[in-house]
Amino acid sequence: MELKNSTVLITGGTSGIGLELVKQLTEQGANVIATGRNLDTLNETRKRFPKVHTFQSDVSNPAAIEQLYAEVTSQFPELNIIVNNAGLMRLIDLQDTTLDLENINREIVTNLSGTIQMVHQFLPHLLTKKSAAIVNVSSGIAFMSYSSAPVYSATKAGVRAYTQALRLQLENTSVKVFEMIPPGVNTNLQNDWVLQPNPRMMMDVDKMINVVIKGLLRDKPELKPTMVSVIKFASRMVPNTLLKFGHREFKKFKELNKK
Template structure:
C-alpha cells in the first residue's frame, strides 16, 4: 500500500501507538486526523504535531461515531484510511464480588464494539476511494489468554476474528484490511503493570520501533503484521499453548487470587 498523500483517521491518537502512528504518517506526507476523548490532550497534540487535525470523540458511543463520520467526511472528503487504535486495558479480578455488571464490559464497548461500529459507519465512504484501507490494532494477547486482563484479551481475540471475516467479505472491493498484532510496548496502556508481580518490563517493545514495523508491513501489503515478540507468540500459541497460558498466569497472580 502506498503511504504517501493519504487522508488517515486514527482513533485513540493522543498517546501510545496512536501518537506514534500519527507522528510517522504525518512525516510521510499524509493528512492525519486523530480522535480522543480528552480535549486537553487533543490540544497538546496540535502543539506537538503541527498540521495534525483533531476531533473529540468516544468510540464507545454510537451517536458520537455518527457525528464523527459527518464531520470528518464533510471536512476531509478524500479520507481513504481508517486505523482503529483506541483501546482500554484493565487488570480485573473476576473473584471480586463488587464487580459492577455494567462496568465489567466497558472494554467490550471500546475495544470491540468501537472498531466494528467505526468500520460499519465509514465503510461506504472508503469503498468510493482509491488506495483505501482499514487497519485494526489487536494484540499478542489475541493469540493467547492473559488472565489478569480477561476482558481485554476477549475483546482482542474477538477483534482478530472480526478482522479476518471483514477481509474475506471485502476481497472484491478496493478496501484492503490489515491487522496489527501488537506485542506489549512501553506505552501508557501498559504502565499499570510496572509494579505487578510477575511482570517483566524488559519484554516491552519500543513503540516507535513497533510502528516502524507496522508501516513497513502496510507498504508491503502484509495483511497480518507481527512486530517483535508477536511473531514468537504466534508460533508458541500453536506449539505450546498450555505453556504460554502458564507463563501468562504468573503475571498478577496475587491480584487474581483475591478471595470472595
C-alpha cells in the same frame, strides 16, 4: 499501500501507539486526523504536530461515531484510511464483586464494539475510493489468553476474528484490510496497573510503529514484529505452557490486590 498524500483517521491518537502513528504517518507525508476523548491531550497533540487535525470523540458511544463520521467526511472527503486503535486494558479479578455490569463491559464497548461500529459507519465512504484501507489493532494476546486481563483478551481475540472475516468479505473491493498485532509495548496503557509489566518483555513503541509503516507500504495483511510471530507459533505448539506462564502474573496481581 500508498501513505504519502493519503488521509488517515486514527482513533485514540493522542497517546501510546496512536500518538506514535500520528508522528510516523506525518513523516510519511500523510494527512492525519487524530481522535480522542480527552480535550487536553487533543490540544497537546495539535501543539506537537500543528498539521494534524483533531476531533474529540468516544468510540464506545454510537452517537459520537455518527457525529464523527458526518464531520470528518464533510471536512475531509478524501479520507481513505481508518486506524481503529482506541483501546483499554485493565487487570481484572473476575471474582471481584465490586465491579458492576457497566464497569465490566467497558473494555468490550471500547475495544471490540467500537472497532466494529467504526468500520460499519465508515465502510460505505471508503468503498468509494480507488485505494482505501482499514487497520484494526488486535494484540499478541489474541493468540494467548492473558488471565490477568480476561476481558481485554476476549476483545482482542474478537478483533482478530472480525478482521479476518472483514478481509474475506472485502477481498474483491478497493478496501484493503490490515491487522496490527503488537506485543507488550511501552505506553501509558499500563500506567494505572498495580502490577507493572516486565520491561524486558516490552517493545519500544517507535520500533513497533516502524514495523507497521513498513508492513503497510508492502501490503502485508498482518503488521507484527518477530516477537508476535514467536507467540503465534508457541500458541500452536505449547498452548498450555504459554497459558500457565502468563497466569503466574495473575497470582502476583491477586496478592498485590489483597494489600
